Amino acid sequence: MPIYNAPVKDIQFLLHDVLKVSASDVPGYEDLEADFTSAVLEEAGKVARDVLAPLNASGDKEGCRLENGVVHTPKGFDKAFAAMKEGGWTALDCDPEYGGQGLPYLMGTAVGEIFVSANMAFNMYQGLTHGAYSAIHAHGTPEQKAKYLPKMVSCDWTGTMNLTEPHCGTDLGLMRTKAEPQDDGSYAITGQKIFISAGEHDLAENIIHLVLAKASGGPEGIKGVSLFIVPKFLVNEDGSLGARNGVSVGSIEEKMGIHGNATCVMNYDGAKGWLLGDLHKGMRAMFTMMNEARLGVGLQGYAVAEAAYQNAAAYAKDRLQGRAVTGAENPSGPADPLIVHPDIRRNLMDQKSFVEGARAFTFWGAHLIDRSVRLGDADAEGLISLMTPVIKGFQTDKGFEMAVNAQQVYGGHGYIEEWGMSQFARDARIAMIYEGANGVQALDLVGRKLAQDGGKHVMAFFEMVKSFVKENEGDERLAGFLQPLKKASKDLQSAGMYFMQNGIKNPNNALSGSYDFMHMMGHVCLGLMWARIAKAAYAGLDAGTGDRDFYEAKIATGRYYMARHLPATTMHLARIETGADPVMALAADAF
Numbered sequence: 312m313p314i315y316n317a318p319v320k321d322i323q324f325l326l327h328d329v330l331k332v333s334a335s336d337v338p339g340y341e342d343l344e345a346d347f348t349s350a351v352l353e354e355a356g357k358v359a360r361d362v363l364a365p366l367n368a369s370g371d372k373e374g375c376r377l378e379n380g381v382v383h384t385p386k387g388f389d390k391a392f393a394a395m396k397e398g399g400w401t402a403l404d405c406d407p408e409y410g411g412q413g414l415p416y417l418m419g420t421a422v423g424e425i426f427v428s429a430n431m432a433f434n435m436y437q438g439l440t441h442g443a444y445s446a447i448h449a450h451g452t453p454e455q456k457a458k459y460l461p462k463m464v465s466c467d468w469t470g471t472m473n474l475t476e477p478h479c480g481t482d483l484g485l486m487r488t489k490a491e492p493q494d495d496g497s498y499a500i501t502g503q504k505i506f507i508s509a510g511e512h513d514l515a516e517n518i519i520h521l522v523l524a525k526a527s528g529g530p531e532g533i534k535g536v537s538l539f540i541v542p543k544f545l546v547n548e549d550g551s552l553g554a555r556n557g558v559s560v561g562s563i564e565e566k567m568g569i570h571g572n573a574t575c576v577m578n579y580d581g582a583k584g585w586l587l588g589d590l591h592k593g594m595r596a597m598f599t600m601m602n603e604a605r606l607g608v609g610l611q612g613y614a615v616a617e618a619a620y621q622n623a624a625a626y627a628k629d630r631l632q633g634r635a636v637t638g639a640e641n642p643s644g645p646a647d648p649l650i651v652h653p654d655i656r657r658n659l660m661d662q663k664s665f666v667e668g669a670r671a672f673t674f675w676g677a678h679l680i681d682r683s684v685r686l687g688d689a690d691a692e693g694l695i696s697l698m699t700p701v702i703k704g705f706q707t708d709k710g711f712e713m714a715v716n717a718q719q720v721y722g723g724h725g726y727i728e729e730w731g732m733s734q735f736a737r738d739a740r741i742a743m744i745y746e747g748a749n750g751v752q753a754l755d756l757v758g759r760k761l762a763q764d765g766g767k768h769v770m771a772f773f774e775m776v777k778s779f780v781k782e783n784e785g786d787e788r789l790a791g792f793l794q795p796l797k798k799a800s801k802d803l804q805s806a807g808m809y810f811m812q813n814g815i816k817n818p819n820n821a822l823s824g825s826y827d828f829m830h831m832m833g834h835v836c837l838g839l840m841w842a843r844i845a846k847a848a849y850a851g852l853d854a855g856t857g858d859r860d861f862y863e864a865k866i867a868t869g870r871y872y873m874a875r876h877l878p879a880t881t882m883h884l885a886r887i888e889t890g891a892d893p894v895m896a897l898a899a900d901a902f
Contacts, residue, residue, distance in 0.1 A: 313622045313731035315364045317356030317425045320861065321667065323349055325674050328847040332417065337678070338685045339415045348418070355422045358398060359429035362391050367430040370571030371734045375512070377563050382511040382573045388433060392466070392514045400426070401437045401466040406448060409460035416684070420610065420677035424670065427614035431738050432571030436469055436509045438607055443470025443521050446600040447540065450588035458546055459519055468517040468542075472600050473504040473577060481751050484532035490524040490539060490584065500524055500541055500584040503561070503576065506745070510575030511543075511560035517552060518543040520577070521600065522584060529591040538593035539584035557582035568737030602699055604746045606676055609702035611742045612710025613669035619717035619735035620662040627655050627720055649720065657875075658720055662713045664872035667865075668837035669706045671844060676702050693768040697760045698836070704752035705833025707742035714739040753825035756832070761807065769807065776800045776839055783842075788849055792842040795873040799835045802880035806831060806887045813890060823894040824887035831883040838877045841869035 323345065326332050332343045370385040377383075395401055404419030405411025419441075426434045444463045447455060462468040479485035488502025500522055504510075511518065520541040529535030545553040561576035588596035631646040641647045649655045676698055682691035718725035718732040725732040743749050761769050777800070780793045806828050814821030848862040848869075 312365075312368055313618065313735075314625065315360060315429050315618050315621060317352065317359055317428075318617065319349065319352045319356055320858075321670065322352055322421050322424070324847070324861075324865070325671055325844075326417075326421065328851060329671060329843055330417075330674060330678055332678075335678075336686070337415065337681050339413070340417075340681070343415070343418065348421075351418065352421060352425070354398075355400070355425045358394065358400065359425045362394050363426060363429035363433055366391055366433060366571070368731050368734065370430065370432055371568075371738075372570075374570035375563055375573040377511075377560060380559060381513065382560060382563060382575065384512050384514060384573065385571050388571065389514060391433060392436065395437060396466050401440070402464045405441075405444060405464045406460070409448075409456065410464040415677075415681045417674060417677040417681055420606075420674060423607065424610055424614045424617070424673075427611050428618040430571070431611055431615055432569040435569065435572045436512065436514055437466055439472065439509050439604075440466055440468075440470040442472060442600040442604045442607070443519055445603050446472075446521055446538075446596055447519075447587065449599045450538075450596040451540075455540065455585065455587070458550065459540065459542075462517070462550075463519060467515060468519055469509060469512070469515040470519045471507055471510055471521065472597065472604070473507055473510075473520050473522040473541075474597070475506045476503060477505055481748065484534075484536070486523060486525060486536065488522065488524040488579065490526040490537060492526065493583075496585070498524075498526065498539055498584045498586065499581045500539055500557075500579045501581055502579050504579070505576050506564065507575045507577045508572055508745075510573060510577045512573050516544075517546070520558065521587065521597070522579065523593050523597060524584070526586075526590060533594060535591055536593040537590050538587045538596045540587050541579065541582050541584040545583060567740055568734065569741055601746060602696075605699050605703040605752075606673065606680070606695075608742050608746045609669075609676075609699075609704075609706040610673050612703075612707035612739065613666050613673065613713075614710075615735055615739040615742075616662060616710040616713035616717070617666045617670075619714045619732065619739075620659070620666055622732065622735075623662065623717035623720040624650075624659055626724075627659060655720060658716050660868070660871045660875075662716055664841075664868050664876065665709050665713050665837070667844070667868060668840050668872055669709070671840035672698075672836050673702060673706070675840065690768075690771065693764055694771060696763065697756075697768045697772065700747075700752035700756040700760060701829060701832050701836060703746065704749040704756070704829045705836075707739070708749055708830070709833070711736070711739040711743055749829075750826060753829040754822060756829050757810065757821055757825040761810070773800060773804055776835070779839065779842060783846060786846075786849070789842065789845060791870050792838075792845050792873055795877045796835070796838045796842050799831075799838050799877045799880040802884045803828075803831055803835050806884050809888055817891060819891035819895055823891040827883040827886045831880045831887075834877055834880050834883075838873060841872050845869045 327345050332340045366387045373385040375382055375384055402411040404414045404416050407413040476486050490498040490500050522539045522541045523536050525535050526537045545556055547553045557580040559578050561578045564574040627650040628648055630649045632649050635647050635651040640651050679691045679695035682688040714735040718736050721732055724730045780797050783789050810821040845866050848865040851857040851862045
């Protein structure tokens with residue numbers, strides 16, 4: 312069975328050496344002293360190792376089953392969910408007014424990584440609930456918050472998001488689910504939703520569905536969509552549960568991965584729902600949930616890769632195959648371990664350098680969210696809005712690639728289910744699709760986010776990179792980081808300039824290059840993260856008080872990324888500058 316150990320030391324390094332959280336001006340960060348965060352992370356690691364990880368393979372094999380309208384989760388999930396609730400893990404960064412612990416979103420992100428690595432499918436039950444909680448917290452009335460949030464914070468009640476329908480996925484303006492106003496102020500919701508993660512299960516006494524539907528009187532398309540709170544069981548005035556609502560599960564989807572999570576077809580038959588936010592402004596409220604979910608999915612991309620990497624590295628050290636070309640390194644044994652071979656090292660370094668860079672990128676994004684929410688920092692809000700499609704799209708693409716790379720280290724054993732590597736690849740695959748397929752993330756980045764606020768935020772990012780290079784160019788030790796970063800940033804700016812010069816007269820010139828631009832920007836972001844990591848690691852070496860081997864490993868891993876991965880920006884720029892012609896050359900019937 313695969314192993315997993317929480318990378319507490321790596322997380323602590325990012326929090327305290329790179330982000331320097333306890334010295335930050337963000338309210339609440341002053342409480343994030345190293346001893347406190349270490350205690351939280353160590354305890355989360357124990358839960359992950361002892362409770363969640365042992366259920367990952369068994370949950371994948373057993374899956375969920377639907378019997379008489381009830382979805383049964385895999386054996387052991389109920390006890391694990393109870394343990395998560397009792398430990399307060401579901402309330403970590405929620406509002407204390409509703410029973411939360413009030414920690415910064417960054418801490419919820421760090422702990423969330425640990426739980427996702429241990430058992431992605433299981434963590435989705437509480438993860439979707441957190442997103443629904445955030446949407447109600449941001450857009451609900453005081454009465455709605457008081458009615459739903461305390462139970463959702465504790466996960467006595469869980470939550471979902473219902474967007475997709477059989478005939479429409481990304482194009483939500485085509486949805487057919489209707490909302491008819493009732494005399495009591497509620498709406499009757501009728502329609503069918505598909506691909507609803509955690510749509511029905513036996514882990515909570517109630518499920519609070521957030522459902523997009525069209526109410527009469529609204530404009531056509533997406534502008535006529537509203538968001539509704541539709542509980543599985545109606546909630547009485549005193550907070551007790553009442554009658555079963557008109558919502559039921561039609562079936563469970565048969566999926567490639569995340570078998571331990573119930574992905575449901577949900578049927579709404581005149582179900583009672585209550586408007587969340589403004590009428591015909593449903594996407595505004597839903598995007599509160601979706602933006603959080605997209606950062607969470609980006610986290611899933613590298614968190615699953617982290618678990619896969621840990622197992623691949625352990626296997627490479629243990630498995631004896633062949634001899635090192637420079638001479639036997641295990642002369643007393645029949646062969647050398649796999650890890651002596653350069654191609655295995657390349658594979659593992661690809662994984663390690665991506666995972667650690669992506670973790671830093673995601674934590675920085677969570678820090679921007681904290682600045683936006685806790686300080687009202689509009690620049691931070693704009694920057695994380697720009698970065699969200701990159702975090703989601705780039706990291707899930709690369710995360711899946713790295714899970715496959717980890718599987719490859721095992722050779723034939725990686726393809727055999729008993730070794731568990733197949734599950735990492737299968738689970739990671741969905742992250743490239745849900746919460747907006749990655750092609751859509753790229754279109755959002757190029758079509759909307761680059762020009763947002765007159766291009767202010769992308770220009771601020773370029774200036775951030777430029778300033779970091781200028782401030783540190785006197786440190787010769789960082790030359791191997793600063794020069795590649797500078798070159799990659801110029802490639803990114805050249806791509807943006809190409810879009811400006813060629814995308815207006817022919818938008819396909821921009822959209823044909825959007826995917827390459829998303830990956831190019833992802834590489835530049837990870838390059839910036841690795842430059843910051845290297846600076847912190849050198850500072851640790853200079854102080855002489857930390858783990859020298861740890862700091863040196865960070866620097867060597869960062870140098871690998873800068874040398875072997877950051878040059879990909881040149882390739883992506885070359886593709887972008889070919890424009891739309893190679894992409895659009897064939898007529899549709901030639902495919």
